[in-house]
Amino acid sequence: MEQLRDLKDDLDIVIPTIRNLDFLEMWRPFFQPYHLIIVQDGDPSNTIAVPDGFDHELYNRNDVNKVLGPKATCISFKDSTCRCFGFLVSKKKYIFTIDDDCFGKKLKVAKKPSGKQINALAQHIKGWSKNLLTPSTPFFFNALYDPFANGADFVHGYPFSLREGVPTAISQGLWLNIPDYDAPTQLVKPLERNTRFVDAVMTIPKGTLFPMCGMNLAFNRKVIGPTMYFGLMGDGQPLCRYVDMWAGWCAKVICDHLGLGIKTGLPYIWHSKASNPFVNLKKEYKGIYWQEDMIPFFQQIVLPKGCKTVQDCYIELANKVKEKVGPLDPYFEKLGDAMVTWIEAWNELNPPPQTAN
Amino acid sequence: MEQLRDLKDDLDIVIPTIRNLDFLEMWRPFFQPYHLIIVQDGDPSNTIAVPDGFDHELYNRNDVNKVLGPKATCISFKDSTCRCFGFLVSKKKYIFTIDDDCFGKKLKVAKKPSGKQINALAQHIKGWSKNLLTPSTPFFFNALYDPFANGADFVHGYPFSLREGVPTAISQGLWLNIPDYDAPTQLVKPLERNTRFVDAVMTIPKGTLFPMCGMNLAFNRKVIGPTMYFGLMGDGQPLCRYVDMWAGWCAKVICDHLGLGIKTGLPYIWHSKASNPFVNLKKEYKGIYWQEDMIPFFQQIVLPKGCKTVQDCYIELANKVKEKVGPLDPYFEKLGDAMVTWIEAWNELNPPPQTAN
Numbered sequence: 001m002e003q004l005r006d007l008k009d010d011l012d013i014v015i016p017t018i019r020n021l022d023f024l025e026m027w028r029p030f031f032q033p034y035h036l037i038i039v040q041d042g043d044p045s046n047t048i049a050v051p052d053g054f055d056h057e058l059y060n061r062n063d064v065n066k067v068l069g070p071k072a073t074c075i076s077f078k079d080s081t082c083r084c085f086g087f088l089v090s091k092k093k094y095i096f097t098i099d100d101d102c103f104g105k106k107l108k109v110a111k112k113p114s115g116k117q118i119n120a121l122a123q124h125i126k127g128w129s130k131n132l133l134t135p136s137t138p139f140f141f142n143a144l145y146d147p148f149a150n151g152a153d154f155v156h157g158y159p160f161s162l163r164e165g166v167p168t169a170i171s172q173g174l175w176l177n178i179p180d181y182d183a184p185t186q187l188v189k190p191l192e193r194n195t196r197f198v199d200a201v202m203t204i205p206k207g208t209l210f211p212m213c214g215m216n217l218a219f220n221r222k223v224i225g226p227t228m229y230f231g232l233m234g235d236g237q238p239l240c241r242y243v244d245m246w247a248g249w250c251a252k253v254i255c256d257h258l259g260l261g262i263k264t265g266l267p268y269i270w271h272s273k274a275s276n277p278f279v280n281l282k283k284e285y286k287g288i289y290w291q292e293d294m295i296p297f298f299q300q301i302v303l304p305k306g307c308k309t310v311q312d313c314y315i316e317l318a319n320k321v322k323e324k325v326g327p328l329d330p331y332f333e334k335l336g337d338a339m340v341t342w343i344e345a346w347n348e349l350n351p352p353p354q355t356a357n
Numbered sequence: 358m359e360q361l362r363d364l365k366d367d368l369d370i371v372i373p374t375i376r377n378l379d380f381l382e383m384w385r386p387f388f389q390p391y392h393l394i395i396v397q398d399g400d401p402s403n404t405i406a407v408p409d410g411f412d413h414e415l416y417n418r419n420d421v422n423k424v425l426g427p428k429a430t431c432i433s434f435k436d437s438t439c440r441c442f443g444f445l446v447s448k449k450k451y452i453f454t455i456d457d458d459c460f461g462k463k464l465k466v467a468k469k470p471s472g473k474q475i476n477a478l479a480q481h482i483k484g485w486s487k488n489l490l491t492p493s494t495p496f497f498f499n500a501l502y503d504p505f506a507n508g509a510d511f512v513h514g515y516p517f518s519l520r521e522g523v524p525t526a527i528s529q530g531l532w533l534n535i536p537d538y539d540a541p542t543q544l545v546k547p548l549e550r551n552t553r554f555v556d557a558v559m560t561i562p563k564g565t566l567f568p569m570c571g572m573n574l575a576f577n578r579k580v581i582g583p584t585m586y587f588g589l590m591g592d593g594q595p596l597c598r599y600v601d602m603w604a605g606w607c608a609k610v611i612c613d614h615l616g617l618g619i620k621t622g623l624p625y626i627w628h629s630k631a632s633n634p635f636v637n638l639k640k641e642y643k644g645i646y647w648q649e650d651m652i653p654f655f656q657q658i659v660l661p662k663g664c665k666t667v668q669d670c671y672i673e674l675a676n677k678v679k680e681k682v683g684p685l686d687p688y689f690e691k692l693g694d695a696m697v698t699w700i701e702a703w704n705e706l707n708p709p710p711q712t713a714n
Contacts, residue, residue: 154538159648159652181511208564210497245514291514292517295516
């Protein structure tokens with residue numbers, strides 16, 4: 001398996017935020033060794049304070065406009081969509097991104113049943129589970145979950161030809177306490193808390209979509225970065241609160257096409273603060289309606305064999321969004337265009353390495 | 358949701374065995390209320406002792422021949438394949454089946470991390486998780502696993518139109534201690550034990566195969582019974598140790614076609630005694646070789662829309678086994694024929710209810 005040189009050289013932590021990052025204190029032992037890219041959401045004239053000792057760069061809307069020029073139109077604000085700007089400007093191999101409401105008032109780091117604090121960052125990449133550094137197994141279900149975890153393996157009847165697996169592109173971690181529910185479920189179950197610590201990591205099988213959550217997410221930026229676009233959502237857009245899910249559906253379809261894997265499960269973070277379900281309902285209602293068309297679109301799409309790179313696939317997907325989902329609402333035409341602009345911005349900021357002639 | 362009348366009237370426990378069932382003592386508090394169907398493997402002249410107080414019927418090879426006549430050829434022995442005879446003669450709605458090596462010398466019932474003994478039978482059907490009584494969700498992955506478990510639900514981004522789910526046909530429970538490894542893995546990792554208690558139940562997504570294990574398995578016999586044929590394997594056959602997996606592949610393809618679900622995960626049993634890896638290697642080597650063809654066969658098969666019943670689907674599958682896998686070895690012709698015989702036996706012993714004219 002691939003070995004890390006030094007994770008510090010290979011990793012950026014991306015945090016979208018609208019508030020002072022005093023809460024980073026809680027994560028200091030885990031995050032301080034690494035570089036932080038902070039993307040300030042909302043009004044750029046506000047000043048965001050970052051505690052001393054964190055190696056970081058901070059971007060606000062003005063910076064985004066300066067860096068991207070006319071292509072800045074693809075970066076939305078006020079729905080944590082702006083975090084994808086951090087993915088764009090990073091030069092590292094791995095990204096770990098976390099929500100700032102995982103730093104709520106009742107702040108704490110999630111704990112294992114043993115009482116030990118969970119270093120989410122390390123578990124995504126280093127640590128015993130090494131989610132991103134061990135292969136994924138999307139072609140066949142393994143009853144003991146991740147066969148590459150300590151103390152586990154492929155069970156009897158798992159074909160030997162599939163045991164090498166495929167490279168892992170994305171690792172989605174989960175959340176204890178406040179579950180990631182939509183507004184209707186929040187309203188119906190206001191007191192429900194996720195208390196179940198499920199000690200497993202698993203590959204999401206090929207051909208199966210999942211609702212990706214950006215709250216606690218790591219990915220191999222060099223492999224899958226161009227799909228991690230959180231869409232034209234939030235401020236001034238009809239679609240909100242589908243930012244990470246949109247990116248997840250695009251990424252899953254492309255990973256399935258290119259033979260890459262997505263894992264979900266450990267590590268957990270502690271999600272402190274539920275967002276307001278009444279506000280969410282207003283933000284979500286078009287998405288709740290449209291997802292009944294968006295999901296069949298992603299379930300049925302077949303990318304042409306000629307699409308060999310993530311960028312090829314993503315442009316093809318953007319075109320299909322305009323063609324197939326566009327008739328639902330003119331918004332999807334704009335979203336498809338923004339997806340193309342995003343890839344142009346990606347290629348501009350991340351030119352392919354020059355080969356010597 | 359469907360309510361149970363009285364589980365006693367609806368459930369049989371099927372146990373294939375070659376030894377005295379003194380070990381049932383361990384399960385007495387959990388199993389005694391129910392009816393046991395014991396299928397004696399191997400030499401019918403041996404006498405199997407069953408502890409007092411267990412309501413049971415016991416069948417040996419002679420009984421199988423008597424009940425099935427010429428169709429008895431489809432029931433193999435000496436590889437726990439004979440357990441499917443118990444499925445055939447049962448008249449109940451639910452079956453729970455368990456291996457007799459889950460009663461090994463170091464006998465114990467698996468425990469939760471809290472120390473409480475796990476009533477595997479109840480968790481498959483009754484209990485908090487109600488695997489068989491709550492729907493499955495094969496069309497979309499839910500990050501919090503079974504949305505019908507206590508304290509869980511569908512996460513944000515799960516389409517509302519898919520939340521009703523589909524009826525659950527099969528519930529596969531897992532095993533602590535000795536993992537269900539093939540002989541090569543047993544040989545390479547002789548000391549590996551499964552100590553990870555994963556507190557989750559999940560639906561295996563549509564289109565994804567899994568290696569079903571008969572060690573701790575429950576199913577709705579009225580819904581999926583005719584697929585639970587453990588094959589022409591064991592005594593005198595070239596294919597051994599693929600009995601439950603064969604049934605699982607057939608069942609999964611048919612469940613996917615008919616819109617039924619299969620769950621895996623909780624409850625755990627304690628698996629005490631590893632089988633001999635050298636003996637297993639001899640038994641398995643053809644299967645290890647053939648599975649590289651059998652699995653693509655099951656992955657690629659498409660059942661015709663006209664197949665509306667489990668029996669229709671199974672006969673179609675039997676014919677396809679002969680046609681597509683037959684060229685691999687004449688054994689698969691015989692296996693396909695045995696699958697047809699099994700359905701004939703099933704229909705004979707389980708005639709459709711007479712409707713009043």
